Amino acid sequence: MTITNDPGIWVAAILTLAIFSFLIKDNPLYKLAEHIFVGASAGYYVVITYHEVLVPKLVTPLSTGAVKDNPYNLLLIIPLILGIIMLTKLSRKHSWMARYPLSFTVGVGAGLGITAVIKSDIISQIYGIAFQKPLWFLVDGKFDFTISFFNLIYVVSVLSSLLYFFFSAEHKGVIGKTARLGIWFLMISFGASFGFTVMARISLLIARVQFLLEKFLGIMS
Amino acid sequence: MKRSIPIFITFVSAVIMIVFYFLNQDIESVKKFQAGILNWVSIIAAFALLLGIFNLLFVNFYKLRRFNKDSIYSLVLIVSFLTITISGLVDDTSATYSWMFENMLRPLSSTMFSLLAFYVASAAFRAFRAKTKEATFLLVAAFIVMLGRVPVGAMIWGKIPLISNWIMAYPAASAQSAIMIGAALGAVSVSLKIILGIEKTYLGGEE
Numbered sequence: 556m557t558i559t560n561d562p563g564i565w566v567a568a569i570l571t572l573a574i575f576s577f578l579i580k581d582n583p584l585y586k587l588a589e590h591i592f593v594g595a596s597a598g599y600y601v602v603i604t605y606h607e608v609l610v611p612k613l614v615t616p617l618s619t620g621a622v623k624d625n626p627y628n629l630l631l632i633i634p635l636i637l638g639i640i641m642l643t644k645l646s647r648k649h650s651w652m653a654r655y656p657l658s659f660t661v662g663v664g665a666g667l668g669i670t671a672v673i674k675s676d677i678i679s680q681i682y683g684i685a686f687q688k689p690l691w692f693l694v695d696g697k698f699d700f701t702i703s704f705f706n707l708i709y710v711v712s713v714l715s716s717l718l719y720f721f722f723s724a725e726h727k728g729v730i731g732k733t734a735r736l737g738i739w740f741l742m743i744s745f746g747a748s749f750g751f752t753v754m755a756r757i758s759l760l761i762a763r764v765q766f767l768l769e770k771f772l773g774i775m776s
Numbered sequence: 777m778k779r780s781i782p783i784f785i786t787f788v789s790a791v792i793m794i795v796f797y798f799l800n801q802d803i804e805s806v807k808k809f810q811a812g813i814l815n816w817v818s819i820i821a822a823f824a825l826l827l828g829i830f831n832l833l834f835v836n837f838y839k840l841r842r843f844n845k846d847s848i849y850s851l852v853l854i855v856s857f858l859t860i861t862i863s864g865l866v867d868d869t870s871a872t873y874s875w876m877f878e879n880m881l882r883p884l885s886s887t888m889f890s891l892l893a894f895y896v897a898s899a900a901f902r903a904f905r906a907k908t909k910e911a912t913f914l915l916v917a918a919f920i921v922m923l924g925r926v927p928v929g930a931m932i933w934g935k936i937p938l939i940s941n942w943i944m945a946y947p948a949a950s951a952q953s954a955i956m957i958g959a960a961l962g963a964v965s966v967s968l969k970i971i972l973g974i975e976k977t978y979l980g981g982e983e
Contacts, residue, residue: 563875563878563879564879566879566880567878567879567880567882567883568883570880570883570884570887571883571884571887574884574887574888574891575887575891577891578891578894586846586849587848587849587852588884589849590849590850590852590853590856591852591853591856591880591884592881592884592885592888593832593853594852594853594854594855594856594857594860595856595857595860595876595880595881595884596881596885597828597829597832597857598856598857598858598859598860598861598864599860599864599877599881600825601825601826601829601861601864601865602860602861602864602865602868602873604822604825605864605865606864606868608818608819608821608822609819609822612815612818612819613819613822630812631815631816631819633816634815634816634817634819634820635819637816637819637820637823638819638820638822638823638824639823641820641823641824641827642823642826642827642830644827645827645830645831645834650980651778651980654778654779654782654979654980655781655782655785656820656823657782657978657979658782658783658785658786658789658978658979659785659786659789659816659817659820660817660820660821660824661786661970661978662785662786662787662788662789662790662793662970662971663789663790663793663813663814663816663817664817664967665786665790665966665967665968665970665971666789666790666791666792666793666794666797666967666971667793668963668964668966668967669790669794669964669967669968669971670793670794670797670798671797672960672963672964672967673960673964676956676957676959676960676963677957677960677961677964680953680956680957680960681957683953684953705942705946708946708947708950709946709949709950710950712946712947712950712951712954713950713951713953713954713957714954716950716951716954716955717954717957717958720954720958737951737954738910739909739910739913740947740950740951740954741951741954741955742910742911742913742914742917743913743914743916743917743943743947743948743951744917744947744948744949744950744951744952744955745914745917746913746914746915746916746917746918746919746921747917747918747921747943747944747947747948748948748952749896749900749914749918750917750918750919750920750921750922750925751921751925751944752896753893753896753897753900753918753922754921754922754925754926756889756890756892756893756896757893759886759889759890759893760890760893762886762890763883763886763887763890766883
């Protein structure tokens with residue numbers, strides 16, 4: 556076992572242990588690490604936004620040379636003004652002015668929400684189910700029972716799950732039984748998602764423990 | 777005026793986006809216009825982020841001024857924010873910025889998320905009690921998917937990874953499709969309500 560001399564790994568290890576100390580109970584060391592995390596994350600997003608949004612999309616196109624080449628770049632003054640108006644939210648008296656940039660953003664989002672969502676989440680999903688999950692699946696011209704059966708399960712699952720969300724008819728009789736089948740498929744889906752999430756978190760945990768053992772303590776390297 | 781003009785702006789901007797969607801997407805000016813509007817939105821969103829940052833700093837400066845035993849945390853937050861921001865704004869390839877990212881932000885974020893493994897495990901203990909048929913489905917599906925993702929699953933029975941993949945590809949994916957279609961229909965109806973001025977909560981409560 557050789558403990559590292561690298562100050563960066565020492566800092567990372569101390570912060571990792573400080574966060575894990577929350578498992579015992581809330582304590583000052585955890586709070587300290589938590590506040591460093593919040594401050595550093597906020598700073599990181601500011602830097603990313605500045606270098607990836609504000610400079611290439613606003614500052615550079617509004618520079619003198621760029622405006623001479625393309626006078627339409629001057630239109631970028633509009634989102635700049637709207638963005639500055641957004642900051643009036645900080646003042647209680649003038650906060651209503653922030654509704655203008657907000658309404659523009661919400662409007663664009665709603666417009667895109669209708670068109671893009673219908674295309675990507677409704678039409679393409681229905682297309683995928685209708686054309687990529689045939690109930691009569693052929694392999695080399697011969698009927699493949701297994702895949703056809705699996706596709707049938709897929710279609711029944713989608714329809715019954717959708718019926719569960721359909722509240723315009725009372726869930727009784729055939730509708731009630733189909734909706735119940737939909738719940739079962741939804742529960743399987745939630746279980747699978749849950750299992751998948753648990754494994755993703757555990758792999759992160761393993762990576763952190765590996766870091767402590769290998770890079771910090773020099774064991775298992 | 778304080779509410780009617782924003783509702784009008786929402787209506788006009790939404791209708792423009794819808795109309796442009798149905799225009800020929802191969803026309804260069806149509807493409808440029810749509811990309812330009814999305815650029816505008818990202819610029820406004822950048823200012824919205826600044827608004828959040830100002831708010832965070834105001835709250836923490838206020839806590840610092842009150843000076844009690846918890847003020848040290850606010851000081852730490854402000855110092856870590858300013859250090860990473862200043863070093864990154866000056867030069868995002870600088871040694872200080874990279875050092876802070878590699879040795880502070882990355883370990884902190886991955887440890888925060890890995891911490892959830894313990895809480896997810898305790899939630900699983902409570903959720904995975906097969907009291908009803910539905911809970912049994914949830915339990916079995918989760919158990920098989922978890923076993924299918926680790927080598928021990930294949931060691932117990934070679935077909936567990938196959939069953940796990942089948943669950944992900946058929947019942948789970950199909951139910952996700954249904955959820956996606958349902959959520960999309962909900963999003964469309966909310967968007968329509970916003971465009972027509974029926975849904976106004978995004979404007980806030982004041983007149």
